[in-house]
Amino acid sequence: MSEEFRLWSKDFVLICLANFFYFGSFYFLIPTLPQYVDMIGGSPGQVGLVMGLFTLASVIVRPYLGNMADRHGRKILMLLGSGFFILFPVIYNQVQSFVPLYLARIAHGLAHASFLAASIAYVADMAPPQRRGEVMGVYATSNVVAMALFPALGTAVIEDTGSFPYLFTLSALTAAAGFLAVALLGEIRSQAGRDIKQAGIWEVGRRREVLIPSLALFSGATSYGAVITFLPLFAPQRGLADFGLFFTVYAVSTILSRVMVGKLSDRIGRRKVILPFMAVLALAVFLFPFLGSLWLLALIGVLFGLGFGAFMPALNALVVDYTSPSDRGSALGFFTAFMDVGITTGAMILGLVGGRLGYPAMFNLGGAIILAGIFVFAVYMKPAERSASR
Known part of the structure; x- marks a missing residue:
């Protein structure tokens, strides 16, 4: 990739917009789909199954779809994923029984995996090696901005109108905007691996340079899943009903760190950024048991x-x-799957700990898991990183 890359180039702006609208459609449904399941007579267990099947399907197939993006190009996989994201809110609007809803959620998860595996590889292809951290950090902010806006918007739509058909229509239209942005993208490489022998998916995943960062991501995502799921229950126990402040501050600081620290990792090396900021994350989790004030x-x-x-x-x-x-699509498909696995583990396994031993014990265990991730990364990831030349 040429050193003339610009953050305001047409394709980079388009891929950021595609990611923003794609996740906007996704986040419209995160807080509201459980309410829809409840409305059509679902039990708490069925709510969990409807939400969990999406993640399970996405995690299982993402490395394979990343491999397909390596072989057939990124854009076609992004078009498939974002295109089907238009369809599924329409399907939800017609579904009134649970077996079709389960099947729709599985298929929706497959579409999610297709877009995620291909889009992150597209950005990696686009980024100049010496600016890779900066470019990928800026791209990632589009997801965070969507997360800050669309869940609240979806909740407001249901509170104000009570109309799930209207909500599903908004979700489909938002996905359509993402699809349009993808359609306008240029394909960086017409083929990724036709003339080069590709490694198998699991061969890529077992490489230390892929597996160790994936385990580090899993350790942080586990605590993330626990915090996002149980803070709304824990904070009121400590007399803090206005816990929305956490999510606002979290979103702002996440955007700032992704913009600034990604560039820093290009200058001083990934390891010198990863280890200290994992420690910062662990400190934050260890502070939760002491929660007692808004400050x-x-x-x-x-x-x-x-x-x-x-x-x-x-x-x-x-x-x-x-x-x-x-092999980039396969590697990133494998790596990003650990984010979803970690979030699910945090919500389920750490949630069981919180239920039995209390939320302070849950948060302490979450912090300890991050410390374990720091140890594994520090010991098993090579201190001397390869020169960024690919």
């Missing part, structure tokens, strides 16, 4: 956003540094 909640939100916002794009760039372009 401490805001401080934890700042630390949590700085830590998570910084170390994930740096890990992402590190995987790309060590991976050949012909």
Whole structure:
């Protein structure tokens, strides 16, 4: 990739817009789909199944779809993923029984995997090696901005109108905007691996340079899943009904860290960014048991956003540094799947700990898992990183 890359270039702006609208459609449904399941007579267990099947399907197939993006190009996989995202809100609007809804959620998860595996590889292809951390960090902010806006918007739509058909229509239209942005993109490489022998998916995943960053991501994502899921229950126990402050501060600090620290990792190296900011994330999680005031909640939100916002794009760039372009989709599909696995583990496994031993014990265990991730990364990831030349 030429050194003349600009953040305001047409294709980079378009891929950021595509990601923003794509995740906008996704986040419209995160807080509202459980309400829809409840409205059509679903039990709490069925709510969990409807939400979990999406993630399970996405995680299982993402490395394979990343491999397809390596072989057939990024754009076609992004078009498939974002195109089907237009369809599924329309399907939800017609579904009134659970077996079709389960099947729709599985298929929706497959579409999600297709877009994610291809889009992150597209950005990695686009980024000049010496600016990879900066570019991937800026790109990642489009997701965070969508997360800050669309869940609240979806909730407001249901509170104001009570109309799920209207909500599903908005979600489909938002996905259509993302599809249009993808359609206007240029394909960076017409083929990724036709003339180069590609490694198998699991061969790529077992490489230390892919597996160790994936485990580090898993350790942070586990605590993320627990915090996002259980803070709304824990904060009121400590007399803090206005816990929305955490999510606002978290979103702002995440955006700042992704923009600033990604560039820093290009200058001083990924390892020198990843380890300190994982420690910042662990500190934030360890502070939750002491929660008792809004100022401490805001401080934890700042630390949590700085830590998570910084170390994930740096890990992402590190995987790309060590991976050949012909295997990039497979590697990133494998790596990003650990984010969803970690979130699910945090919500389910740490949630069981919180239910039995209390939320302070849950948060302490979450912090300990991050420390374990720091140890594994520090010991098993080579201190001398490969020169960013791919």
